[in-house]
Amino acid sequence: MSTQPRKQPPPSLEVRGLAYAYPDGHQALFGVDLTVARGERVALLGPNGAGKTTLVLHLNGIHTAGAGSVTVAGLPVAKQHLAEIRRRVGIVFQDPDDQLFMPTVREDVAFGPATAGLRGAELEARVVAALTQVGMAEYADRPPHHLSFGQRRRVAVATVLAMEPEILVLDEPSSNLDPASRRELADILRALDVTVLMVTHDLPYAMELCPRAVILSEGVIAADGPTRELLGDAELLGAHRLELPFGFDPSAVPVPRGR
Amino acid sequence: MGAGHAHKLYRHGHSPVHALPPHCKLAAVLCFVLVVVATPREAVWAFGLYAALLAGVAAVARVPAGFLLRRMLIEVPFVAFAVLMPFVVPGDQVHFLGISLSVPGLWGAWNVLAKGTLGVAASVLLASTTELRALLLGLERLRLPPMLVQIASFMIRYGDVITDELRRMSIARRSRGFEARGVRHWGVLGKSAGALFIRSYERGERVHLAMMSRGYTGTMPVIDQLTASRAQWTAAAALPLTALAVCLLGWTL
Ligand SMILES: Nc1ncnc2c1ncn2[C@@H]1O[C@H](COP(=O)(O)OP(=O)(O)OP(=O)(O)O)[C@@H](O)[C@H]1O
Ligand SMILES: [Mg+2]
Numbered sequence: 001m002s003t004q005p006r007k008q009p010p011p012s013l014e015v016r017g018l019a020y021a022y023p024d025g026h027q028a029l030f031g032v033d034l035t036v037a038r039g040e041r042v043a044l045l046g047p048n049g050a051g052k053t054t055l056v057l058h059l060n061g062i063h064t065a066g067a068g069s070v071t072v073a074g075l076p077v078a079k080q081h082l083a084e085i086r087r088r089v090g091i092v093f094q095d096p097d098d099q100l101f102m103p104t105v106r107e108d109v110a111f112g113p114a115t116a117g118l119r120g121a122e123l124e125a126r127v128v129a130a131l132t133q134v135g136m137a138e139y140a141d142r143p144p145h146h147l148s149f150g151q152r153r154r155v156a157v158a159t160v161l162a163m164e165p166e167i168l169v170l171d172e173p174s175s176n177l178d179p180a181s182r183r184e185l186a187d188i189l190r191a192l193d194v195t196v197l198m199v200t201h202d203l204p205y206a207m208e209l210c211p212r213a214v215i216l217s218e219g220v221i222a223a224d225g226p227t228r229e230l231l232g233d234a235e236l237l238g239a240h241r242l243e244l245p246f247g248f249d250p251s252a253v254p255v256p257r258g259r
Numbered sequence: 260m261g262a263g264h265a266h267k268l269y270r271h272g273h274s275p276v277h278a279l280p281p282h283c284k285l286a287a288v289l290c291f292v293l294v295v296v297a298t299p300r301e302a303v304w305a306f307g308l309y310a311a312l313l314a315g316v317a318a319v320a321r322v323p324a325g326f327l328l329r330r331m332l333i334e335v336p337f338v339a340f341a342v343l344m345p346f347v348v349p350g351d352q353v354h355f356l357g358i359s360l361s362v363p364g365l366w367g368a369w370n371v372l373a374k375g376t377l378g379v380a381a382s383v384l385l386a387s388t389t390e391l392r393a394l395l396l397g398l399e400r401l402r403l404p405p406m407l408v409q410i411a412s413f414m415i416r417y418g419d420v421i422t423d424e425l426r427r428m429s430i431a432r433r434s435r436g437f438e439a440r441g442v443r444h445w446g447v448l449g450k451s452a453g454a455l456f457i458r459s460y461e462r463g464e465r466v467h468l469a470m471m472s473r474g475y476t477g478t479m480p481v482i483d484q485l486t487a488s489r490a491q492w493t494a495a496a497a498l499p500l501t502a503l504a505v506c507l508l509g510w511t512l
Binding site for chain 1: 481
């Protein structure tokens with residue numbers, strides 16, 4: 001590639017040599033390297049226990065790196081920038097009941113921006129915009145526990161979008177969704193204009209949404225490349241306990257719209 | 260607030276009383292109860308006037324008398340206590356239908372009954388015209404420690420989630436042929452309770468993680484700033500001020 005005269009924006013996410021051991025001594029990450037450019041959608045694949053969730057919890061400083069570093073849009077994840085880092089990295093957890101803790105949907109979506117200091121009309125506009133993006137605007141005054149699971153997952157995405165994050169991180173977003181909700185969520189994610197890192201066991205979903213995929217296995221990045229190529233490599237998948245659903249042929253699927 | 264947490268005491272409506280800001284109503288009820296408690300028990304007519312005042316508020320709020328009276332049944336245990344007083348309190352005795360009753364006991368019973376009933380009626384009126392969520396916001400506005408309000412909010416939010424977990428565990432037990440019959444099975448129920456506690460505790464940890472991920476540092480941001488106009492405060496103050504006038508009359512007459 002020829003050198004660009006104009007300055008590129010810093011990558012949304014840059015992880016360098018990240019290693020981490022849990023307090024009980026169990027080492028979960030052994031030197032992870034991962035760069036995600038601004039606007040990219042990347043799938044993070046890997047078997048149970050590979051360290052995916054552990055990696056995700058490093059991205060907003062819940063865990064502190066044992067060795068190595070994490071940088072979000074040029075800002076290193078460190079104690080003194082935690083508030084700003086948590087605004088930039090939006091994590092959608094696996095169980096929406098953990099994520100939605102306020103009495104009404106509207107207050108829940110407002111929580112993040114209000115913590116960051118937004119008030120009044122500006123706050124209201126942010127909430128409405130986020131709920132509209134996920135098609136849940138008319139549910140604003142409902143309590144979260146009266147919504148269906150798919151609706152709660154969408155609201156969970158909205159709570160994070162309301163913070164206008166640099167990067168959206170989703171931990172298994174398609175789990176427990178029926179096929180229609182799964183597709184609706186995919187449409188929402190595809191329409192968003194943010195960097196996405198998506199942890200998933202749902203390989204066709206990764207293929208549908210993310211042009212690029214990385215495989216995390218036993219605490220290291222084992223493969224990094226176009227999703228179609230990784231999923232077409234039966235040997236690679238087998239080596240890392242990944243399996244395609246019965247009858248699914250990656251080469252027969254049209255390439256997702258890349259960005 | 261739209262369809263929020265409809266609790267059993269709440270009665271949906273659009274009356275002027277429903278529309279008052281919750282902290283005004285809370286303050287009004289608190290002052291009313293204080294005034295009632297401060298009234299001398301001998302001023303029997305004053306308590307009649309208080310009851311009439313509350314009936315007036317109920318009429319404005321369009322809460323039917325039957326609804327109000329049924330919700331006031333929570334008072335019954337206190338009534339039982341009051342009924343005992345004429346028999347157990349020492350002092351001058353009067354004879355009524357051949358039973359000897361103590362005079363201070365009768366006055367004491369009347370005092371507890373009248374003031375208790377008025378207090379319960381005022382609280383039930385407040386609860387039937389204010390949503391739980393709004394009550395909490397009102398308490399927060401009235402400077403109740405924010406930590407207490409946060410705890411209460413989480414109880415509302417997660418009450419259903421935990422009840423649901425309890426129900427699923429009960430279904431799982433019964434699907435494996437277990438029916439709780441008698442003392443021998445309490446051990447199993449105890450273990451379920453323990454498991455429920457651990458699950459709730461772990462959920463608490465996960466919720467805390469999710470809160471920190473969105474910037475929580477120990478204080479809840481103020482999302483809905485409650486405001487009340489002078490007119491609304493005046494409207495809410497009408498009840499305790501009228502009651503205060505009655506109370507002062509009771510002391511002077
Ligand atoms: N709190 C903890 N204390 C000690 N070890 C832990 C803790 N949490 C996770 N681990 C261990 O760290 C390793 C990585 O766990 P992690 O949760 O990151 O896996 P994962 O890739 O998210 O798996 P899954 O696909 O099942 O969600 C596992 O071996 C797990 O047992
Ligand atoms: Mg995980």
